[in-house]
Amino acid sequence: MTFLQRILIIGAGAFILVLTFELIRRRKLNEEYSLLWLGTGIVLLLFALFPSILYYISGLLHLHYLTTMLLANFLFLTSIVLHFSVIISQHTNRETELTQRLAILEWKLNTLERKKACTELEDGE
Amino acid sequence: MAAKNDVLIIVPAYNEAQSIAYVLTELQKKVSGADIVVIDDGSTDNTSSIARAVGGVQVIVLPYNLGIGGAVQTGYKFAKEGDYSIAVQVDGDGQHPAGQVEKLVAAIRRNEADVVIGSRYLVGNDEEKDFFRRLAKNLLSIAISFFIKQRITDSSSGLRAVNKKVIYSLAHSYPRDYPEPESIVLLAREGFRIKEVPVRMQERFAGKSSINRLKGIYYLVKVMLCIFVDMFKDPLQLVDAG
Numbered sequence: 001m002t003f004l005q006r007i008l009i010i011g012a013g014a015f016i017l018v019l020t021f022e023l024i025r026r027r028k029l030n031e032e033y034s035l036l037w038l039g040t041g042i043v044l045l046l047f048a049l050f051p052s053i054l055y056y057i058s059g060l061l062h063l064h065y066l067t068t069m070l071l072a073n074f075l076f077l078t079s080i081v082l083h084f085s086v087i088i089s090q091h092t093n094r095e096t097e098l099t100q101r102l103a104i105l106e107w108k109l110n111t112l113e114r115k116k117a118c119t120e121l122e123d124g125e
Numbered sequence: 126m127a128a129k130n131d132v133l134i135i136v137p138a139y140n141e142a143q144s145i146a147y148v149l150t151e152l153q154k155k156v157s158g159a160d161i162v163v164i165d166d167g168s169t170d171n172t173s174s175i176a177r178a179v180g181g182v183q184v185i186v187l188p189y190n191l192g193i194g195g196a197v198q199t200g201y202k203f204a205k206e207g208d209y210s211i212a213v214q215v216d217g218d219g220q221h222p223a224g225q226v227e228k229l230v231a232a233i234r235r236n237e238a239d240v241v242i243g244s245r246y247l248v249g250n251d252e253e254k255d256f257f258r259r260l261a262k263n264l265l266s267i268a269i270s271f272f273i274k275q276r277i278t279d280s281s282s283g284l285r286a287v288n289k290k291v292i293y294s295l296a297h298s299y300p301r302d303y304p305e306p307e308s309i310v311l312l313a314r315e316g317f318r319i320k321e322v323p324v325r326m327q328e329r330f331a332g333k334s335s336i337n338r339l340k341g342i343y344y345l346v347k348v349m350l351c352i353f354v355d356m357f358k359d360p361l362q363l364v365d366a367g
Contacts, residue, residue, distance in 0.1 A: 099188060099195070100195065100198065101202075103164075103188065104185060104202060106186070107185045107203075111183075
């Protein structure tokens with residue numbers, strides 16, 4: 001790994017860490033979704049600071065070429081996106097459930113209010 | 126609320142201001158001993174106020190458009206909460222003749238099946254005129270029949286009656302994307318008995334079919350895919366069903 005490469009990767013890792021931290025601080029990102037990004041930033045930093053870790057892992061997985069490393073990267077990003085699709089689906093289901101309950105509760109409230117208005121009218125007579 | 130019956134008619138309606146009053150008065154005229162609930166699926170017209178004006182009908186308004194699946198499921202949740210023994214689904218666009226509802230309810234009462242679907246193709250004289258739509262519907266019905274090992278002729282029919290066990294199941298989980306064909310597969314996988322009875326459908330009173338011809342093939346492929354996946358879903362295990 002050349003010096004420039006290491007600087008670039010350190011920059012990328014630091015950027016991800018700072019950005020994630022800042023988003024949590026501004027309450028725009030929940031902690032539960034931030035761990036993944038903090039982890040990614042830390043791993044990048046580790047790779048750049050101690051390239052031997054990266055060489056050891058790539059040797060272990062027999063990934064010696066840039067293209068296969070790219071593929072691994074692609075798989076990593078794909079799995080993140082898939083993970084988010086699962087979360088989105090979960091939220092859609094919850095939203096539907098809440099909407100339906102809200103509508104039924106609203107109906108109940110209206111019915112009760114009408115009943116109450118009717119009894120008040122009768123009492124007044 | 127009026128005196129409560131044990132049958133609930135669920136009428137999902139999305140922008141059906143032109144037809145909803147006709148549908149509701151027809152139902153009130155031709156079906157006795159049933160409560161009616163309209164699920165206004167976030168209509169942008171005055172569907173809900175027209176429905177309320179008809180009188181004797183409960184109207185539930187969804188805050189935004191959930192789609193037919195979410196709307197119908199709201200009806201099943203309402204049926205479960207109200208402890209109804211039978212729920213009937215009738216479209217708000219006027220294509221389901223109110224006179225056929227009692228036939229479906231009777232079949233459930235005689236315990237002929239857990240789910241009774243009104244099929245326009247069992248009669249024979251009500252063929253779809255458009256070739257592509259006929260082909261699509263035939264293919265779909267053949268696929269579903271093959272999957273659930275039972276002949277289904279009208280898988281996209283939204284006119285159906287179900288008993289209490291099925292109300293519980295559907296209130297808990299109802300397919301979102303293509304609810305009519307998908308629910309047949311899912312309910313069959315849960316072991317419910319499904320039966321089709323012949324009904325005569327009417328020309329759509331107003332509005333257009335939600336499935337237009339150009340999108341037909343795309344629709345077919347997606348439904349097939351959904352149904353294929355449905356075949357591998359674990360059937361629901363509900364213990365609290367009545």
